Amino acid sequence: MAEAHQAVAFQFTITPEGIDLRLSYQALSQIYLSGLRSWKKRISRIKNRVIKGVYPASPSSWLFVFIATLATMFTRSDPSMGLIAKIQEHLPVSSRSLSVQGQALVSVLVFSTLLWFSLILLLRSCLKLLLSYHGWMFEQHGHVSTTTKIWVTLVRLLSGRKPLLYSYQSSLPCLSVPPIKNTLERYLESVRPLLSGPGFQRMTALAGQFEKTLGNRLQRYLKLKALWSTNYVSDWWEEYIYLRGRGPIMVNSNYYGMDFLYVTPTPIQAARAGNTITALLLYRRKVNSEQLKPSRVPGTVVPLCAAQCERMFNTTRTPGEHMDVLQHWQDSEFVAIFHQGRFFRLWVYSAGRLLSPREIEYQIQRILDDASTPSPGESRLGALTAGDRVPWYNMRKQYFSSGVNKRSLDCIEKAAFFVTLDDDEQGMKGDDPAGNLDRYAKSLLHGKCYDRWFDKSFSVVVYRNGKSGLNAEHSWADAPTVAHLWEYTLATDAFQLGYTENGHCKGEVERSLPYPQRLNWDIPEEVQEQISVSLSVAQALADDVACHVFPFRDFGKGKIKKLKTSPDAFIQLALQLANYRNRKTFCLTYEASTTRLFREGRTETVRSCSKESCAFVKAMESGEGVEECRRLFQLATNKHQNLYRLAMTGSGIDRHLFCLYVVSKYLGVESPFLTEVLSEPWRLSTSQTPVQQLELFDMKNHPDFISLGGGFGPVADDGYGVSYIIVGEDMINFHVSCKRSFSETDSRQFGAQIRQALLDLLSVLSPAKTEVSHEQDKKQQ
Template sequence: MAEAHQAVAFQFTVTPEGIDLQLSHQALSEIYLSGVRSWKKRIIRLKNSVITGVYPASPSSWLFVVIAILATMYTRSDPSMGLIAKIQEHLPVSQSMSTQCQAVLSAVVFSTMLWLMLIFTMRLCLKQLLSYHRWMFEQHGKMSNTTKVWVALVRIFSGRKPLLYSYQGSLPNLPVPAIKDTVKRYLESVRSLMDDTQFERMTKLATEFESSLGNRLQWYLKLKALWAANYVSDWWEEYVYLRGRSPIMVNSNYYGMDFLYVTPTPIQAARAGNSIHSFFLYRRKLNKEELKPSRIPGTVIPLCWLLRSAVPCCSYQFERMFDTCRIPGTLTDTVQHWQDSDYIVVYHKGRYFRLRVYQAGRLLSPREIEFQIQRILDDPTAPSKGEAKLGALTAGDRIPWAKARAKYFSSGVNKRSLDCIERAAFFVTLDDDEQGMMGDDPAASLDRYAKSLLHGKCYDRWFDKSFSVVYYKNGKNGINGEHSWADAPVVAHLWEYTLATDSFQLGYTAEGHCKGEVDSSLPQPQKLKWEIPAECEEQISQSLAVAQALADNVDFHVFSFREFGKGKIKKCRVSPDAFIQMALQLAYYRDQKRFCLTYEASMTRLFREGRTETVRSCSSESTAFVRSADVCRRLFRAASEKHQLLYRMAMTGAGIDRHLFCLYVVSKYLGVESPFLKEVLSEPWRLSTSQTPPQQLELFDIVNHPEYISCGGGFGPVADDGYGVSYCILGENMINFHISCKHSCPDTFGAQIKKALHDLIQLLSPNQKEPNKTEDGQQEVKKDK
């Protein structure tokens, strides 16, 4: 009972002599230190708010402007052109202030106004500079003089050491494309997927929409774009994610894997100790804004280092990374974010534990966290009635979960325990299984690893948390991310930092334990208490049945392609991303004997609060190439160049799908129907793809330690008869693929991708010849220059 006694600051009893107070000095000390830590964070946030608020200037520049104005006054010149005198006339000062003091105060007021005007001008200039995107469309390796001047100006206006959120006020707003441009690009994107009759019908619908309803909807959308920071993001979060009533497990959440070939320690508690400590080190950097502003990853589009380092990306998604949970509702879910929880919630063998990671105002050392995790592993307590599979509520349909939450978790001990989970910094699962590349069949073990990270047992994850971390019995780990609050690259940034800090900065002892000492006075992790009625248990069982059926129908194939990588692809003067996308088109056509609408996620974070846009990878150029893939290298280059153009257009706000989506939302608000929009938004994405580019290569030494690479991550299939393909380009000689589908789909797609990759590199090799028609119609063989 010692821990329970320390958990309260004081106890009191009423006696005949009065009230007898029994103070706990340790608890009061803990409260004091916690308050000091909280105030330190407030001061840091205030300081960072000031620095970010005056960016691209610095707070010290105010003093420089004041001194400069005062100096000119003493030289009997008036740079204010009479404004200082006007300010002095209207100063509400006391009679005791001398004329000279009034003049100095007026000069300070004028200097401050001048300084604020300079800040506004500099920010406006930087915003205009960041609105320039022609650099992205220039030929790789050739930079125009205009772009060179632009890079120099961006660097000048960006200052020396911007904080994580410094650029937020200077990023341009996402532009609203013209209706005629979006409709034209849409029709181009579906031409190869329709026969003449279907295309003629769709063209008629598109023309009618463009000439009538489209202009009305566009007017409302432009009005929103003037008012809101981003005309897409809030509606995208609400209608695509939060209003979805089907399970978010498999359908929305995604995962990231551990190192592929290395397990830093086989001790489960030790791996958790280092990793959890690393997460909180990252959160400390995040709170202090010490992370560098995001940049465009090098494997997204071919760009020189100078351009990538000059162009910032929006960082607003980082704000809700920790202490965040998705809260279910009957109509729509909400995302709740709290400030700096000092604990995590750990799940093990059906029990939930609250584990504080701060003691006396300091972050626990990795060894202390290992000690606490081991206490949970050794705890023999049985789960409470209904507790073991409680997490299945977050894995099933959203409406039953929302109703159960309101009915059974709105008061008493259940509410306190649920609040504890939802307000935790993040969620941790101590899994009894062993995962990773292992055994006699490493390929099958990777597939099982992926399925485990995506859905587990359907009740041993808390899928509503912003992210959950899984630690397996053999020391492997992984991460599961909830999608509504942010996109995968944001969680991947955190994951890269954690993996690198865990292995290269913190390290382990020779026995595999965390380094450091243990404070023996640490209180036991607190087991959460529940009172689950029989009716709630029935709902848990129903949600589990729904989730289990969904999980059982998901099939995964994960493989590491090591025959060649981006090094060899770039020697063929082709974008690695375009190369892989063409390989996917070729593989799908061979597998299904048809083409399909293809989704590739690209980012729009060059704009404020930007998230993603769709690149429609299946184009007329790609289908023309696939039909003649065995003979024509020229068609491949045309297809890859078109893909790069589409990717660049999507990144610069000229995409198709987000614009059409927002027009559809406006039509629903107005209560009008559009046959064109209804048909466009109902088209299935049978091939959904995404690249997970490494963002912090400086943290890893891939050349000397190639084994320390993550396998990347993946997601579930979007369509019942389709595939979800995530790929990660690592180093010069490796591409990792994560392929998901329902069991109803053929399991040959992975083999087709491998074959397509080999066929394309053979086609592009310098000694490969292709038939080419001469002017008289005869074919001649010549090399592709």
């Protein structure tokens, strides 16, 4: 009952002499310090709002404008062209209360402030106009035009010296609606290699009919939405693709991130949890204070939208009858912990200060040593978040809306994030390293289906042997945002916080800390029955997923760049080659691209299977000569890079067609063309997880501290999900997933085909190979 004593700030008794107050000064001190911390955070937020509000100017620039205006007045010149005199005439003050000089000074002050605000709006408009220019992206690598050089200089001048995390938000351009004719032309071009002659003619006719009849009507509504909203795609994408889904979000939506491949910084579970929790909270502090540097397109001055960071912590997806809701709280001073079927609340602040890593380890160890048993129904309660959404909504509404269940559920949903202390051991080491990696990925993707809280924005998993990872809910953000968080966490854990020689966290321990609070539940039989049903649904889904993770170390982006091609385009063509060998045919391919060049941008689809990529693959498989393969490879990579650039700059295909489809549903009209387009299965879904903070990792002195990246489940029942991360110059890590229920897909087999395709591409494109081929041709002649 230690926590009960800590909650009492004072006690009183009534005596014949009056009321006797017995104050607990320690408790009152903690209340004072906690309140002080809250006020400091409020002041910091107000300060940041002011700085962002005047960006790209600075608050101090107001003083410069005021002094400059005042100086011109002393030289008997009037930069206001009579406006200062007009302001002075209309001042609501009398000459008795304010001298003529005072009135003039106030007039200059008002004019300077108005001039300053006008300059801010002008600078912001100029920066927004500059960031709307995307010509730089379409220029050939190494050949920068004079226009782009001037543009880069202007963007740097207007960006200021130290922008905050959200400083660029009001200067980012809005996503515009592309012409419907262009979208339909690009769509037909993308499906041309996938359809037979009659099939393509039929689809061309449907597209033409759509454009002439319903399309332009839907387009007008969409343009109206684009004028009114910040981003015409993002809110509908979040709602209809994620929040309206009524099936399990586990596997189908949530994705995972893995620990270092070769290194586990400490084998002590509590210590690893202590440092990991600390690193995540330090990242949250940077987000709240906006001290994180704004993300940019790699190698450029172009900023990316940071809106997704706003809901990173203290966020939960709560179930609804027809649609889920994302709930976000301003702040929370605790995390939710799951261990051996029990839930705990761990306070991570004491007297207004963040606990040290050693103190958090100490508290985690208390949870690990706790011998209490789960209450009835508690151990598998998390299965409700893994199963179908409507039953979870019904249970939550009926049994978790009041009393002890509501209080405990609030602790989980309002927590900064969720932590699972897993009893299993994971990692690559052992007699079967390849199989161990596959099991590690499956564990992070779904666990036991009840030991993760899949509704939380992200759940951290720390295994018994010190290995870690995370599972992220998809609706609030995309993988690059979570990857940035996880990169910082891994680097801070290993290189900044560190461990003692015995593997424990560093720092001192205040042993008077209250015990972690065990959450109490009253779970009736009806809820326990639904838990069993949800668990069976989730378990069937989890058992059907096959994951394969493999590090490719034969070569990396270093050798690929020597071929003067994009590493991403190279890998995508290797995936096309592997897929063709696997299926003996081509399929619709999804590659995720970002649209964060625009405000509140999320993703767009790059249709990687193109006419050019198919021609190259066929040439490879038919044994065409090296020169012809290289020529077709160059055409295919150029096409892929152009498609990627179009997607990034708002000229993609799929988000536009998706929004047109949503408008048609609102209007209650049917479009055979849109219905067919939106029902096409993505049998190959791919995504690259870029390394965004190379400066955090010392690849020379610590080459073993290599991230494995993360992965996701297959999008189609008869398809593959492929995620990859390019690490350093010599390594690419792949994550492959598929469904076991479809007999023709095999994640391990497809992984082997990806590996072979990469080797075959390098063999054909290598200059040495070309020289040998030339010599052989000469000898034959």
